[in-house]
Amino acid sequence: MAIRRFITGGGVSRPLFVFPLLIYSLFILLSYGAKASYQNEVTNVGAIVVITSRIGKEEKTAMEIAAQKFNDSSKSRKVSLNFLASNMDPSKVASAAEELIEVKKMDAIVGMHSWQEAALVANVGERARVPVLSFAAPAITSPFIQLRWPFLIRMANNASAEVKCIADIVRGCNWRRVIVIYEEDAYGGDSGMSTLFAEALQNFDAEIDYSLILPPLSSLSDSEGFLHRELLKLQKTTRCRVFVVLRSSLPMVTNLFRKAKNVGLVGGESAWIIPDSITSLLDSADKSVLSSMEGAIGIKTHYDSFSKSYKEFSDQFQDKFKANYPHEVISNPGVYALRAYDSISIITEAIERMTGDKNSTQLLGNILSSHWSGLSGDLRFEGRELTQAPLFKIMYVAGNRSSEIDIWTPEHEEDRNSNETWPHLTRVPGGWEMPTPSKPLRIIVPGNHPFEQFVKVDSSNKPSGFCIDIFYGVLNNSLNNRDDLRRLHYEFVPSNGTFDELIALVSNKIYDGIVGDLTIQSNRSKLVDFTQPYIESSLVMIVPAKPDPSAWLFMKPFSGTLWLLTLVSLLYTMFMVWFLEHKSNDEFKGSFKEQISTILWFAFCSLFFANREKINSNLTRVVVVVWFFLVFVLTSSYTANLSSMLTIQRQDNGVTINSLKKENLKVGYLKGNFFRKYLVEGLRFTSTNIKPLNREVEFKREFESKDGIDVALLELPYAKVFLQKYCKGYTSIPANYRFGGFGFAFQKGSPLAREFSEAILRISENGVLYELENKWLNPSNGCPDPNVANSDYTEGLGPKRFWVLFAIFFSTSTGCFLLSLFRLSLKNFPRSQVANQVNATQRNHSSTGPKVAGVALAASFYGKLRGRARFHPEGGSSSSSYISTDHRVN
Known part of the structure; x- marks a missing residue:
């Protein structure tokens, strides 16, 4: 009955009324409990730092400031820091991190400075699915790193930017060889930085000359003794003095610099470059440390130290750091403190964006999606690594402090050099040990040269x-300006090895350089540094001279046109002399046959300036002088061109490189140089057809031998020397194959190669090199230059080259001829008719007109020319109209 009433609603039942209230109350209670639990949620962050070091102290202080700031501002979530000292081997750090995650329930791990x-x-974080923020990154980023460690976030860039910055400093200072120094990690490596650095140096033809590998400082019982022995070994092994510390701890670098300074490897021409991990700690280092690093160049991560957020953080940091570590003198925060602060800020910012309960995957996603400006720079991740390329400040250590001299950016790494970028530096070290009296340059010279004009060593080992x-x-x-070469300390060491063997001695640092006739080649330049070539070099063929078979060679110096024009000029001269002289000169009178004989003999004698006939007329003298000048120029040109043609005919044997190979002629070459390989591999000669010769005289002996050589292949300077002695029996034919020239060689990276090159250019410009070449190598008188091509003299001279001279001759001779005709016409004109005409003209005209004046002037001129009479306009004369006692034509 009661049940039915309850079901059917017959009246209000008390249990039915209370049930909804109970359900609502329970919901409110559960919601409040969940909210209370959410508001009190604590995120545990484990920090692995070296608490006893300066870096660890800065990182711990900065992390505490970041956590405290978040806890003070956030009401719903809190952060709890748990620090773990990492001054232990990596295996123990891994087990300690596992304890932090599994026992202490850490939600994230930060820290670690070694990869x-x-x-x-x-x-460990991958297995527990806990985000790990690392302050270290590998030197070379693997493309599979995020697949292997998906919960690893790198709060640092790889070493590529730092290595490029160091390499750019090396390039800007024109250093080509460097010594790499690094302290091994716990696994005996350098994390690949040496390989990365070597690749960066190759971009501008620099390389690592020596690697000084240092074990971890903690593994050395006598670190000072070890460093002293290693530095002395380095000092004896190489002259390179550019030291690049790629990675090391500050205590190891401090000991290294002190020992290097004791053995003389700091200062002078030595240059030191220290990495970011060391330079960033110099602000807090002891003054004695800075003093030992005097002159070093360092790189330091650049950050904005003038922003408002930095100044606020710096004030908080200094107060807290002084309170926690009162014995520390310097309390300014460094880049390590800024990076540690940003790491905790990233975690707290990610926590703020979380919804619901703690979730490691969501926390990881929020961290990776962070994008904001932190104290250390722009914080944005791509591929679980910071995307912003770091900027570096280039620092210079001087006067117990380090000062900024430049800012390096990857975009402008190719646009700098030491002179423009670092104007505050008084000098850039040479990076190479300059020779001293106790340790002079050891320079090799060829001890037994086949051509003594280049190098000759006497019995006292003195070369010339x-x-x-x-x-x-x-x-x-x-x-x-840095070290005058005139004060260079050196000694010559004669050696009888081949040039390739001598180059190997220099490349292996047994000797410092080679002075001699060393041909510059690409394969040799990989082993040594060559100077600017001081003389050109090309392939020249020496062949026996052959006489010209042509009997008409004497006609070839002039072209047919020029011969014809010369004959016409000769005949014209004959006619002119005869015309001007035969009436007044008894030597040109006589019968027609006698006159022809005389004028022919005069003309042909004039070709040799040997004529003896007396000349009376001044006009004839003018004609003869111009003719003599023409003859002089033509005969000189004929002689020169005929000599050249005789020489060229001796050279024109039809010999070419192809004909030598085709006819299997025997070829001799100078033993001991690169020629055998060049002839066989380069020019494709059969090895049985080439013969090495040791001395200059052997070439002549082989030429004269019945079974000897047909052609000698020599470099141009050697051919010049050979033809100095034997030009009358041999001639040269250029083969049109060029080489790099002769130069000196020094060790790779030696600044002497560059300095010698500048000096060689200088003596080339001031004429010293030309005088030395004339002294030792140029052919004697009458010998041709082996470098002169034949085609310049194969054609006879034509009239185009002498047309001005012929024009002067013909115009002068013709002028004299016309003047002579004019004088004859005046002479033959009747004198009485001239006088009568003048008188008649005066009577017919009342005043003197222009015609009278003109006739009188002509008559007066002729009278003066004759020297016998004077005309007067009035018609009278001093005595008579004409007084003439001599009828010769002058």
Whole structure:
């Protein structure tokens, strides 16, 4: 009955009324409890730092400031920091990180300055699915790194930017060889930085000359003794003095600099470059440390130290740091403190954006999606690594402090050099040990040269010759501001090895350089540094001279047109002399046959300036003088061109490189140089057809031998020397194959190669090199230049080259001829008719007109010319109209 009433609603039932209220109350209670739990949620962050070091102290202080700031501002979530000291080997760090995650329930891990530690902790974080923020990154980023460690976030860039910055400093200072120094990590490596650095140096033809590998400082029982021995070994091994510390701890670098300064490797021409991990700590380093690093160049991560947020953080940091570490003198925050602060700020910012309960995957996603400006720079991740390329400040250590001299950016790495970028530096070290009296340059010279004009060593081992004189000329014309080459300390060491063997000795640092006739080649330039070539070099063929078979060679110096024009000029001269002289000169009178004989003999004698006939007329003398000048020019040109043609006919044997190979002729070459490989591999000669010869006289002996050589292939300077002695029996034919020229060689990276090159250019410009070449190499008188091509003289001279001379001759001769005709016409004109005409004209005209004046002037002129009468306009004369006692034509 009651049940039915309850169901049917017959009246209000009390249990039915209370049930909804109970359900609503329970919902409110559960919601409030969940909210209370959400508002009190704490995120545990484990920090692995070296608390006893300066870096660890800065990082711990900065993290605490960031956590405290978040806890004070956030009412719903809190952050709890748990610090773990990492001054232990990486395997123990990994086990400690595992304890933090599994026992202390850490929600995130930050810290780790070595990539080995970061990788091991990342393995732990991957298994526990806990985000790991690392302050370290590998030198070379693998494309599979995020697949292997998906919960690893790198709060740092790889080493590529830092390595490029160091390499750019090396390039800007024109250093070509460097010594790399690094302290091994716990696994005995350098994390690949040496490989990365070597690749960066190759971009501008620089390379690593020596690697000084240092074990971890903690593994050395006598670190000072070890460093001293290694530095002395380095000092004896190489002259390179550019030291690049790629990675090391500050205590190791401090000991290294102190020992290097004791052995003389700091200062002078030595240059030191220190990495970001060391330079960033110099502000807080002891003054004695800075003093030992005097002159070093360092790189330091650039950050904005003038922003409002930085100044606020800096004030908080200094107060807290002084309170926690009162014995520390310097309390300014460094880049490590800024990066640690930003790491905690990233975590707290990610926590703020979380919804619901703690979730490691959501926390990881929020961290990776962060994009805001932190104290250390722009914070944005791509591929679980910071995307912003770091900027570096280039610092210079001087006067117990480091000062900024430039800011390096990857975009402008190719636009700088030491002179423009660092004007505050008084000098850039040479980066190479300059020779001293106790340790002079050891320079090799060829001890037994086949051509003694280049290098000759006497019984006292004193060298002389063309190459040695160039070396002395370079020293005397040096204008180097850093270390004048005139004060260069050196000693010559004669050696009888081949040039390739000598180059190997220099490349292996047994000797410092080579002075001699060393041909510059691409394969050799990989082993040594060559100077500017001091003489050109090309392939020349020496062949026996052959006489000209043509009997009409004497006609070839002039073209047919010029011969014809010369004959016409001769005949014209004959006619002119006869015409001007035969009436007044008894030597040109007589019968027609006698006159022809005389004028022919006069003309042909004039070709040799041997005529003896007396000349009376001044006009004839003018004609003869112009003819003599024409004859002189023509005969000189004929002689020169005929000599050249005789020489060229001796050269014109039809010999070419192809004909030598085709006819299997025997070819001789100078033993000991690169020629055998060049002839066989380059020019494709059969090895049985080429013969090496040791001495200059052997070439002549082989030419004269029945089974000897047909052609000698020599470099141009050697051919010049050979033809100095044997030009009358041999001639040269250029083969049109060029080489790099002769130069000196020095060790790779040596600044002497550059300084010698500048001095060689200087003696080339001031004429010293030309004088030395004339002294030692130029052919004697009558010998041709082996470098002159034949085609310049194969054609006879034509009239175009002498048309001005012929024009002067014909115009002068013709002028004299016309003048003579005019004088004859005046002479034959009747004198009485002239006088009568003048008188008649005066009577017919009342005044003197222009015609009378003109006739009188002509008559007066003729009278003066004759020297016998004077005309007067009035018609009278001093005595008579004409007084004439001599009828010769002058």
